[in-house]
Amino acid sequence: SLFKGRSKMIALLVPDIMNPFFPELARAVEDVTKQHNFTFVLCNTDDDIDKEMAYLDALKQKSVDGIIIVSSTITAEDINGMGTPIVALDRILSSSLSSVTVNNCVGAREAVQHLKAIGCQRIAHVSGPENVSNAKQRLKGYLEEVQDEQWFHPSYIEQGDYHFENAKAATEKLLNKHRDIDGLFVANDLMGVGALKAAESLGINVPEDLSIIAFDGISLGETTSPALTTMAQPIYQAGARAAEILIEQIENQNLATTNEEFSVKLVERQSTRRCS
Ligand code: RIB
The missing domain is CATH 3.40.50.2300 (Response regulator)
Structure with missing residues (x-):
């Protein structure tokens, strides 16, 4: 099969697991990867390039099928030669990578x-x-x-x-x-x-x-x-879309790079109020 020798595993690198934004994002990635029968792995990097590189190394050793990365420190060079499909989520890493962000x-x-x-x-x-x-x-x-x-x-x-x-x-x-x-x-x-x-x-x-x-x-x-x-931000939608793009890339190695940008929406609550 296409996945011979692979792990049937997808990883998500997030910079701050203590910020509820990232569990909300991870939830979406997990749902989509699970639907496609991948095992989902979550790595918390603290935006620390050493932790990020150590995780990328370990994931490569484990023959992970694809990686979704939220990072502000990883560069195109760092992931050169990974030989694994990668999608950037929420933060742009390199113009040569597929990405899902918001405006x-x-x-x-x-x-x-x-x-x-x-x-x-x-x-x-x-x-x-x-x-x-x-x-x-x-x-x-x-x-x-x-x-x-x-x-x-x-x-x-x-x-x-x-x-x-x-x-x-x-x-x-x-x-x-x-x-x-x-x-x-x-x-x-x-x-x-x-x-x-x-x-x-x-x-x-x-x-x-x-x-x-x-x-x-x-x-x-x-x-x-x-x-x-x-x-x-459409947090769930963005995470789900990143997972879909990654899975498309895993299943069809020749897919072109795509950069998708969602819009954000004003949600008016009590901390802002019209002056009378
Ligand atoms: O709250 C976490 C922030 O970091 C978000 O605004 C998100 O877009 C991320 O990059």
């Missing part, structure tokens, strides 16, 4: 447009890590919306790292520095929860005094108080 720049613009539409006049940004392709695109979208505004200054941006803890500190820094901030676009939901905490600790009411919008659409955002407005 991060447009989504970020829509987030800022939402804040403008509800009357926010000083809109700050907590960005994601510098080296992550989608964080760069979200920052770019934010800048496209605000850089020509008279009030705008780069100090309205604080760098986050997609984790909760630093986002709380970054938001506190922003809010202490600029008392006039009335809108905040945060680059992912986990940091959005950190931003809510920061506002709470400074006695700033959300959404009365500060509207907060984040990005991802993980279920955690529904459980906060106030619930988090977000630009929701």
Whole structure:
């Protein structure tokens, strides 16, 4: 059979298993791989290139049939010679690889447009890590919306790292520095929860005094108080599509590279509110 000598196994590398975004993504990949009778393996890399390379090595030893990678550090060279079909998911690795992503720049613009539409006049940004392709695109979208505004200054941006803890500190820094901030676009939901905490600790009411919008659409955002407005990614759909593309490539070695981009969608909850 086509799979002679192979393991009938598909692996997914994720950078942060503690962020609920990635289990939601993994769930989808697992469902599709299982439907096609593959065994699913999940590897958590902490965005650490040494861990990533060690996993790739081990997976190669095990003759894994295909790999889906979410990474900001792996380069085309690192996976050259793997001899295994690979699909990049959520973050672009190399133009020569098939990928499934979302339209991060447009989504970020829509987030800022939402804040403008509800009357926010000083809109700050907590960005994601510098080296992550989608964080760069979200920052770019934010800048496209605000850089020509008279009030705008780069100090309205604080760098986050997609984790909760630093986002709380970054938001506190922003809010202490600029008392006039009335809108905040945060680059992912986990940091959005950190931003809510920061506002709470400074006695700033959300959404009365500060509207907060984040990005991802993980279920955690529904459980906060106030619930988090977000630009929701089709997380399940994207994971499932990446698995389908990978399986097509495993079963038909000559398939052309495909780069698919999904749109994100505004989900309005209580952390943003129209000013009256
Ligand atoms: O929350 C995790 C973030 O990292 C998401 O926004 C996702 O797009 C990923 O790259």
